[in-house]
Amino acid sequence: MAVVVSTSPTLELPKHLDSLIGQTVPRERRALAALAKAAPPRMCIVEVGTFCGQLAISMAWGSAQGNKIPIYAVDPHTTFTGRVDTGEVYGPCDMYEMYKNLANQPPEIATLVYCVAVPSAVAAARWPPYSVALLVIDALHDTSSTKTVFHDWAHTLTSGSRVAFHDTNYDSVVQAIQELQDEGVQLTALYTPSRSLTIYDYRITEKVP
Numbered sequence: 001m002a003v004v005v006s007t008s009p010t011l012e013l014p015k016h017l018d019s020l021i022g023q024t025v026p027r028e029r030r031a032l033a034a035l036a037k038a039a040p041p042r043m044c045i046v047e048v049g050t051f052c053g054q055l056a057i058s059m060a061w062g063s064a065q066g067n068k069i070p071i072y073a074v075d076p077h078t079t080f081t082g083r084v085d086t087g088e089v090y091g092p093c094d095m096y097e098m099y100k101n102l103a104n105q106p107p108e109i110a111t112l113v114y115c116v117a118v119p120s121a122v123a124a125a126r127w128p129p130y131s132v133a134l135l136v137i138d139a140l141h142d143t144s145s146t147k148t149v150f151h152d153w154a155h156t157l158t159s160g161s162r163v164a165f166h167d168t169n170y171d172s173v174v175q176a177i178q179e180l181q182d183e184g185v186q187l188t189a190l191y192t193p194s195r196s197l198t199i200y201d202y203r204i205t206e207k208v209p
């Protein structure tokens with residue numbers, strides 16, 4: 001059966017955001033900013049793997065036009081090498097870049113972004129249940145890590161939460177989503193703003209006694 005994917009929502013963003021260091025393309029940022037704008041009040045947005053904050057800041061511009069809910073940018077910013085083929089190296093200098101990028105935003109935007117400089121699992125373990133309207137997963141991209149991040153944060157989601165997986169052009173990420181669905185996790189593809197971003201609707205699975 002063909003998967004029906006709706007046209008992605010989009011929100012125009014200030015041009016200066018395009019010049020920040022980051023690993024998303026403009027239409028991905030515009031789509032996630034639109035979802036941030038539409039997110040319900042008293043919830044929050046979590047990005048796992050924030051790097052220099054370009055996407056988190058873009059979502060803050062969206063949230064500022066909506067219910068002004070916080071964006072939690074989770075990233076330990078410890079030194080490690082990402083994909084070997086691309087030679088990506090991450091580390092504390094990204095945290096410096098992120099603070100610099102935040103300091104260059106208007107206060108009403110910068111103050112919507114909270115930097116959470118611990119590994120995803122540590123943050124997720126203390127996170128309140130049913131509080132995340134939009135979860136963006138963009139840390140390590142192997143199948144096992146992608147699934148672990150989802151499982152760690154699953155209790156924070158509620159029916160109608162959106163889950164955005166970045167790098168769905170990698171087989172490993174597609175495999176992770178497939179395995180989650182095979183486990184019974186209700187993730188339904190909603191939007192594919194680009195070949196590397198897929199946004200899902202999440203539903204809490206009713207437990208049959």
Ligand SMILES: C[S@@+](CC[C@H](N)C(=O)[O-])C[C@H]1O[C@@H](n2cnc3c(N)ncnc32)[C@H](O)[C@@H]1O
Pocket residue numbers: 021022023024048049050051052053054055074075076077078090091094118119120121138139140
């Ligand atoms: C692909 S980059 C993120 C790109 C970013 N979302 C953007 O839009 O530019 C991956 C990031 O994941 C972070 N990371 C690695 N392990 C992590 C973990 N356990 N928890 C949270 N972030 C992690 C790395 O420090 C790195 O900054």
